Amino acid sequence: MDCIFCKIAQKQAPAQIAYEDDEFIAFHDIRPKAPLHLLLVPKKHIPSLQESQEGDAELLGKLLLRAQKVAQEKQVKGYKLAMNVGKEGGQEIDHIHLHLLAQ
Ligand code: AMP
Ligand code: ZN
Numbered sequence: 001m002d003c004i005f006c007k008i009a010q011k012q013a014p015a016q017i018a019y020e021d022d023e024f025i026a027f028h029d030i031r032p033k034a035p036l037h038l039l040l041v042p043k044k045h046i047p048s049l050q051e052s053q054e055g056d057a058e059l060l061g062k063l064l065l066r067a068q069k070v071a072q073e074k075q076v077k078g079y080k081l082a083m084n085v086g087k088e089g090g091q092e093i094d095h096i097h098l099h100l101l102a103q
Contacts, residue, residue, distance in 0.1 A: 001045065005095035009043045019070045023062065026070050026100070034101035036074060040067055046096040049085045067100055076102035 007013035008027060015027035018038050029037040042059055046052050052060060064081075071079050079102035084091040 003045060003093075003095050005039075005041050005093055005097060006043075006045050009041065019066070019073065021066075023059065024066045026066070029099070034080075034103065036076060036079075036100070036102040038070060038074075038100040040070060040098040040100055042096060047094045048091055048096055049083060052096065063098055067098055070100060071102065074102070078102065 004013055008015040009025050015025075017025060017027045019026035019040075023044070024040060024042055026038045026040045029039050040063060042063060044056075044059065046056060046059075067079075067081055079100055082099040082101065083097070084099075
């Protein structure tokens with residue numbers, strides 16, 4: 001599958017990895033919009049939130065909890081989370097991901 005975030009998760013494409021576990025990977029955005037700009041990505045290929053299903057509920061919940069963990073590890077005091085959904089919503093990469101932005 002020609003998905004850059006799947007390739008990063010499988011180490012077939014380079015990225016500056018900030019966090020990884022069995023189900024998620026976080027890496028630095030190549031065009032950072034804040035001093036800290038990470039992308040938190042489930043390793044499972046889900047194209048967008050609109051394509052996620054009831055069976056993904058646990059994974060989606062964990063996505064938020066991993067954001068909390070990564071923010072804690074990065075020792076940021078506060079942060080913004082953002083998810084673009086669909087082309088019209090500003091989504092460029094068709095693999096669900098959460099932006100974590102902090103100073
Ligand atoms: P979105 O618009 O929500 O789909 O966000 C995609 C983000 O991925 C953008 O902020 C891009 O700068 C970033 N991006 C695209 N390709 C890469 C890559 N190979 N490594 C890291 N970040 C990337
Ligand atoms: Zn993918």
